[in-house]
Amino acid sequence: MNKTLRALGWGMVGIVGAVAVGAIALRRGEPINALWLVVAATCCYALGYRFYSKFIAVKILALDALRATPAERLENGRDFLVTNKWVVFGHHFAAIAGPGPLVGPVLAAQFGYLPGTMWVLAGAVFAGCVQDFVILLFSVRRDGKSLTEMAKDEIGRVGGFVAYVAVIAILIILLGVAALIVVNALKASPWGTFTIAMTMPIALLMGVYLRRIRPGKVLEVSGLGFVLVLAAIWGGQYVSQNEVLAKIFTFSAPALAILIMVYGFAASALPVWLLLAPRDYLSTFVKLGTIALLGVGIVALHPMLHMPALTRFVDGTGPVFAGKIFPFAFITIACGAISGFHALISSGTTPKLIARETETRMVGYGAMIAESAVAVMAIIAACVMQPGVYFAINSPAGIVGQAPTTAAATISGWGFPVTTADMQALAHAVGEQTLYNRTGGAPAFAVGMAHIFSHSLGGETLMALWYHFAIMFEALFILTILDAGTRVARFMVQDALGHVYKPWGRTSWYPSILGTSALIVGAWGYFLWQGVKDPLGGINSLWPLFGISNQLLATVALCVATTIIIKLHRAKYAAVTLVPLAWLVAATFTASWHKMFDANPRVGFLAQARVLNAGPMTSSTARVIFNNRLDAAVTGVLVVMVTLVLVESARQWMGILRGTREAPVKESPFVKTRSVEERG
């Protein structure tokens, strides 16, 4: 009876999910309610978790609850520690949830709500969750080894080297793009800049409080920091209204770029306890709270989506970024569907905390479902706005014109009516001077989030506060990634340089700290500067570059996973990782080809360089030409390296399947879990 009831229940979930997906996919010409997306997502995730992840756990990975994990065998109370599965879940989710699932879906909303939603749901269930789950389990079975170590062991030295270079490349491009998003959100915004500037003394105060006044009381001081940040947001409106203060906190994009680079360098070189750790705590506190609040707000308000299912920009002429729906939707939305970066976390801290192999399913597959749900929220936030407003915020001046009347006329001419009066009223409501040309996704997400929050809590009068809360939330998120990312990249470079000259590898040697910090900040600062000076807004060229490098890392992770599955003699199930791998290769390699060689100068780096080269040459034109060629070269190098990994992996697979190559499984030997022995 129970079995029949369960089957009926899951059947109902399937039917409701199919109806919701059908409603999203087939409704045309009229706004739909955001609840359709929420229901479709809930059903897809529930079915994916219950059936697909179970299938992978039982048939492919053969999770073994009796096998001791590294957390148990190598327990040292620090890195390796048997931890409650919900705690590991929280830890893992806090590490994988960055600004990517918020920004990518907002940018991809230029195609309409349908492509992004479908890719986020299908991509997460069949690709992203699978990648995170299998890499986590394979790392658990290898004493918590990292992706680069597993690539070296299972595919060969080329795999390890490519994974290492891809990680560095992603970090640098990611940090450059992330900084650009902050610059675009804060330029000419005294309120936003004041709020973010205040988070620095607040973080320093938290650091001193933690170290001197109440040692170790992190939750307490994070709560205090949060209250102070709210006070800073409240105070920001008075700064923006005061002529003198507003002038002090109003910066141009290049000035903000320089300030952020100085900040990145300082954060990388300062002691962790003083700035980085308290800011990380504050950011995590705000992140978890805001995501939960946004989920509640969407369900409570269940707003209508005004963006059509598909816009005219599926043809590749979009103003936010140029390129057709395939492949560009699939590299623009990364973290909400599949992200190679997650493989680093699944093979980083998390495998060292897992108490039982069986828990990898809930942590690996489950946390990625939660991340994907955040991406669905971002799609909703972007699509609740009138499309004309969305395009006015996200389109660069180089496309729609600098003057508000020209921009409004251009966007209205595309069939998305918007007036200068609408935009002026909206800017006034959120406490900004203007909302035109605020590329990067963050301001659009903030307007959408403020719209949802202000309709659920506080009404229109609090719209400006909610908007700046959202900007603060995103900028805090991103600055945390900037300082932590710069530090991580610094350690990786120091590790590598240590092989050349030993003292460079010492992480406490100041010449090495300063030199490598400057190297990393200089590298991402270069991309940031390139974006700030780009007449098309920077995001058009840099976000695809980030998406390509991130998805290429996912390609490496899926190569590792497929190789191990074949070595485990489960080749008949290899499609579970091989199909997402094939899809990623198709999307990423096509996108790379377009970004390098497309004849349209808005898409192809080299085409744009050629067009500029044919026109009048100034120093700034020469710089843009060089940047385009550099971006093409970076893309080309990444593609060639990942091709080498693919070829090397394919040789392994063919050799194993033909029986001409040995397939040693490099797992740690089986040790029975202590808890079973204790139970007798």
Next chain:
Amino acid sequence: MKALLKQVRRGAAGIFGALSEVLKEVFDEAAYARYLNRAGIASSREAYAAFRRECENGQARRPRCC
């Protein structure tokens, strides 16, 4: 009815307990408690400074996602 209420209370306590444990772990309070336990010392400025020193390298290397 009483039994049901008791069950609900126990369930709610379980959820809040798990949530509190997650937060303490995410915010490193649990790690600090373990450190104090392992070193057999009480919480103090010096103990916290030593704890931070111990985990700084490990934490700084921890990747944060996009």
